[in-house]
Amino acid sequence: xxxxxxxxxxxxxxxxxxxxxxxxxxxxxxxxxxxxxxxxxxxxxxxxxxxxxxxxxxxxxxxxxxxxxxxxxxxxxxxxxxxxxxxxxxxxxxxxxxxxxxxxxxxxxxxxxxxxxxxxxxxxxxxxxxxxxxxxxxxxxxxxxxxxxxxxxxxxxxxxxxxxxxxxxxxxxxxxxxxxxxxxxxxxxxxxxxxxxxxxxxxxxxxxxxxxxxxxxxxxxxxxxxxxxxxxxxxxxxxxxxxxxxxxxxxxxxxxxxxxxxxxxxxxxxxxxxxxxxxxxxxxxxxxxxxxxxxxxxxxxxxxxxxxxxxxxxxxxxxxxxxxxxxxxxxxxxxxxxxxxxxxxxxxxxxxxxxxxxxxxxxxxxxxxxxxxxxxxxxxxxxxxxxxxxxxxxxxxxxxxxxxxxxxxxxxxxxxxxxxxxxxxxxxxxxxxxxxxxxxxxxxxxxxxxx
Amino acid sequence: xxxxxxxxxxxxxxxxxxxxxxxxxxxxxxxxxxxxxxxxxxxxxxxxxxxxxxxxxxxxxxxxxxxxxxxxxxxxxxxxxxxxxxxxxxxxxxxxxxxxxxxxxxxxxxxxxxxxxxxxxxxxxxxxxxxxxxxxxxxxxxxxxxxxxxxxxxxxxxxxxxxxxxxxxxxxxxxxxxxxxxxxxxxxxxxxxxxxxxxxxxxxxxxxxxxxxxxxxxxxxxxxxxxxxxxxxxxxxxxxxxxxxxxxxxxxxxxxxxxxxxxxxxxxxxxxxxxxxxxxxxxxxxxxxxxxxxxxxxxxxxxxxxxxxxxxxxxxxxxxxxxxxxxxxxxxxxxxxxxxxxxxxxxxxxxxxxxxxxxxxxxxxxxxxxxxxxxxxxxxxxxxxxxxxxxxxxxxxxxxxxxxxxxxxxxxxxxxxxxxxxxxxxxxxxxxxxxxxxxxxxxxxxxxxxxxxxxxxxxxxxxxxxxxxxxxxxxxxxxxxxxxxxxxxxxxxxxxxxxxxxxxxxxxxxxxxxxxxxxxxxxxxxxxxxxxxxxxxx
Numbered sequence: 001x002x003x004x005x006x007x008x009x010x011x012x013x014x015x016x017x018x019x020x021x022x023x024x025x026x027x028x029x030x031x032x033x034x035x036x037x038x039x040x041x042x043x044x045x046x047x048x049x050x051x052x053x054x055x056x057x058x059x060x061x062x063x064x065x066x067x068x069x070x071x072x073x074x075x076x077x078x079x080x081x082x083x084x085x086x087x088x089x090x091x092x093x094x095x096x097x098x099x100x101x102x103x104x105x106x107x108x109x110x111x112x113x114x115x116x117x118x119x120x121x122x123x124x125x126x127x128x129x130x131x132x133x134x135x136x137x138x139x140x141x142x143x144x145x146x147x148x149x150x151x152x153x154x155x156x157x158x159x160x161x162x163x164x165x166x167x168x169x170x171x172x173x174x175x176x177x178x179x180x181x182x183x184x185x186x187x188x189x190x191x192x193x194x195x196x197x198x199x200x201x202x203x204x205x206x207x208x209x210x211x212x213x214x215x216x217x218x219x220x221x222x223x224x225x226x227x228x229x230x231x232x233x234x235x236x237x238x239x240x241x242x243x244x245x246x247x248x249x250x251x252x253x254x255x256x257x258x259x260x261x262x263x264x265x266x267x268x269x270x271x272x273x274x275x276x277x278x279x280x281x282x283x284x285x286x287x288x289x290x291x292x293x294x295x296x297x298x299x300x301x302x303x304x305x306x307x308x309x310x311x312x313x314x315x316x317x318x319x320x321x322x323x324x325x326x327x328x329x330x331x332x333x334x335x336x337x338x339x340x341x342x343x344x345x346x347x348x349x350x351x352x353x354x355x356x357x358x359x360x361x362x363x364x365x366x367x368x369x370x371x372x373x374x375x376x377x378x379x380x381x382x383x384x385x386x387x388x389x390x391x392x393x394x395x396x397x398x399x400x401x402x403x404x405x406x407x408x409x410x411x412x413x414x415x416x417x418x419x420x421x422x423x424x425x426x427x428x429x430x431x432x433x434x435x436x437x438x439x440x441x442x443x444x445x446x447x448x449x450x451x
Numbered sequence: 452x453x454x455x456x457x458x459x460x461x462x463x464x465x466x467x468x469x470x471x472x473x474x475x476x477x478x479x480x481x482x483x484x485x486x487x488x489x490x491x492x493x494x495x496x497x498x499x500x501x502x503x504x505x506x507x508x509x510x511x512x513x514x515x516x517x518x519x520x521x522x523x524x525x526x527x528x529x530x531x532x533x534x535x536x537x538x539x540x541x542x543x544x545x546x547x548x549x550x551x552x553x554x555x556x557x558x559x560x561x562x563x564x565x566x567x568x569x570x571x572x573x574x575x576x577x578x579x580x581x582x583x584x585x586x587x588x589x590x591x592x593x594x595x596x597x598x599x600x601x602x603x604x605x606x607x608x609x610x611x612x613x614x615x616x617x618x619x620x621x622x623x624x625x626x627x628x629x630x631x632x633x634x635x636x637x638x639x640x641x642x643x644x645x646x647x648x649x650x651x652x653x654x655x656x657x658x659x660x661x662x663x664x665x666x667x668x669x670x671x672x673x674x675x676x677x678x679x680x681x682x683x684x685x686x687x688x689x690x691x692x693x694x695x696x697x698x699x700x701x702x703x704x705x706x707x708x709x710x711x712x713x714x715x716x717x718x719x720x721x722x723x724x725x726x727x728x729x730x731x732x733x734x735x736x737x738x739x740x741x742x743x744x745x746x747x748x749x750x751x752x753x754x755x756x757x758x759x760x761x762x763x764x765x766x767x768x769x770x771x772x773x774x775x776x777x778x779x780x781x782x783x784x785x786x787x788x789x790x791x792x793x794x795x796x797x798x799x800x801x802x803x804x805x806x807x808x809x810x811x812x813x814x815x816x817x818x819x820x821x822x823x824x825x826x827x828x829x830x831x832x833x834x835x836x837x838x839x840x841x842x843x844x845x846x847x848x849x850x851x852x853x854x855x856x857x858x859x860x861x862x863x864x865x866x867x868x869x870x871x872x873x874x875x876x877x878x879x880x881x882x883x884x885x886x887x888x889x890x891x892x893x894x895x896x897x898x899x900x901x902x903x904x905x906x907x908x909x910x911x912x913x914x915x916x917x918x919x920x921x922x923x924x925x926x927x928x929x930x931x932x933x934x935x936x937x938x939x940x941x942x943x944x945x946x947x948x949x950x951x952x953x954x955x956x957x958x959x960x961x962x963x964x965x966x967x968x969x970x971x972x973x974x975x976x977x978x979x980x981x982x983x984x985x986x987x988x989x
Contacts, residue, residue: 035963036964100883132953135952135953136953156812156965157811157812157815157816157955159964159965160808160809160812160955160956160961160962160964160965161812161953161955161956163962163963163964163965164956164960164962182815182819183819183822183823184629184631184815184818184819184822185629186815188629188806189806189811189815192805192806192811193966194807194808194811194812194965194966195811196808196811196812196814196815196816197815200964203964203965204964206966207963207964207965207966207967208963208964285454332879333843333844333879336844336879
């Protein structure tokens, strides 16, 4: 048995594979000759861990470092992680001059200095801020090094505003998540290498194709039940593996099923990692009251039935509490409707948000209102690959999708008809293909329900 | 499409008339706009067939290219167009008012105020439809790089003197039209469908005749019937009664009427060239003139209905009072016009073929800012637009039921009154969400504190807000700066004013990530033509 185990490990040891990649990335970053290094990271592949480690090593090597993240929450999160790893490291948190510009938790970190003025943070080993804030900073002497986090969600014009601040940079991000968007048309520049509405990495690589590119090979978040689907549907040419095996994670409920739709779909999801709660086909307004209520019911039952999650992190099961559950939607009004429905059922503290805002977050179980549920049409927005990818890759244990029947037909009725723009790299897979892949997998875990 | 727009369209279907989508006019309309109704030749991109143009609805100028494939005739058309458009533009260039603008002093690097000229009004250009906007851009692109004989004596096909200048102005207008809320160049179908919701699809709304039929149907007829007639009705010869607004023409017109007429014209021209003596030349010239006159009549017959429809549409828009912020946006249009006037006067080269990285990023940032500003201003100017935002949970209106004075903590306590509002709307308020109301034209911010249990069962909710600014510097808020019990208030979840974005580097400081400064290699003089292959020669 021991031999068998060793052999299997020789075939693929996720920890070792990830370690080798990380070493190569750090080597290129610290000792490479190129001005930039690009790292693609699938969902939950340890991107933040990599950023923190790279930041610490660069600081140790005595190179002044600026870190560019996209949102204030991401910045605060990075600061906290850095301080956890090395409480002695002098870190600067550059923030806006609005009220409440940063997380109050930062006030308790002794070596973190906070300021709205870059000059007051000069000389610190690491200075962290958002791209929007960095864009207002002017320096005489550029930073030796920068780390750009979530670089695929950064727009090209945002990089243009800050690229003068650093000499070299490590760009880290997930190419499968939502592309940046603009609220006005930008077709005029489509096909230009510096299209301001494209992602920062697209522009960077168009002008610097020789930069080394790495890919993190292991998702530590996604369970063994989810990684193959997400990898095949959204990263067909750059596959990744889950860091855990099939038996490593377990979700169980103390209270047995009462035979209702929500309970049956929860059992299916606990068993297989996926569940599809299918409502009868119907065209509905965006905030489909029945579907919204079904989502809320699933969450309510999940809490009522005393869920417990066992994972590789410890031998004892941890209770599935509200803060380990998230609901994902496509639109903000849908999220608001779900929040209202949850409040009606007396559920509090469950995260309910749109795909855009769930990017980078992690939960034990997610409940997703399918972007195409009840729609009469499949627009580019609802078909966007990244949206579905974000919604289907936030969970450590299981994902329940609530959807009206008929989405497959809807997809067949709406082939992609976006105009082809010359000079623009076609993104593959397109949303149409990815949606079909996910739906056909979900069909195996379907629970039909009449509200 | 927003819920209120869907409702308005459903109502339009059931009543047979377009429903108002706005109570005020959200675009500035000039008292004397220049209307341009262009036609293009089927199958020949950038080959104009003719146009009606002018600022007097009773006396449009008809311009026609009798043989659109003839480069000389095309230039003659463009030269004529320049003769109409450029004097119109120039007539606005000289009336100026003094204004201030902050500029960076090149020596000290500080922002200083400088006195500059601002044109008191700007020339407004109206085309019938969105396709017309694209045509203006196309003409601009095709003209602005042309060289006149004066600029370059060696140029093989010199353009008439003012044609390149017209190209630069058309390019400027075409680019400006991409800025949300701008009114220098307007497509009438866009403006009309902003103000009325019809019972047809947005695609069909781009047909000017059908759109007007919904907005103002003839007596006793429903909008749907009138629109159907406007789109499809044909006469005994199979020609559309209401020709499309262009620039594309109806194929039946192209095949049955235009093609034979152009053929006749070509024959007459060949015959004239072959004339051997003066007498026969005179006769043949007569034939040529007759053939040309026939084409002119045809082009006029296709453009005149659209011309009249455009003025009718402008009249309809004129019945709405102008929105309060439209003048603001028009002032920015005047700045844009003045800026381009100055660039032309300063002898700057025409706009480049492609934007460089910095220009593109700046344009995108401006347009996004203007879009957000436009959405906010339209809602503030127009209760019907605000109703749509309230319906989608982005704003709420209600009555103030209680005001409790409170103060901020700290050394110098500032007023932070708690205002309770009862509303029938369902705003999407989350923890500490900021909301804004208009206080004497300036936004006042408040923070969402929480919901109170509603006493009634009428579906209304009670919202508690903490007002955080615009109350003066003292300990007591200035009079009128805090809502009072019984006041009717309207708060929005979106901001009213847009912050300026960060300053981007100058083009010659373009960073390595974006290809570095645009040099010679980034801007090749002319891309080489594709090599000729066997398939090119039939």
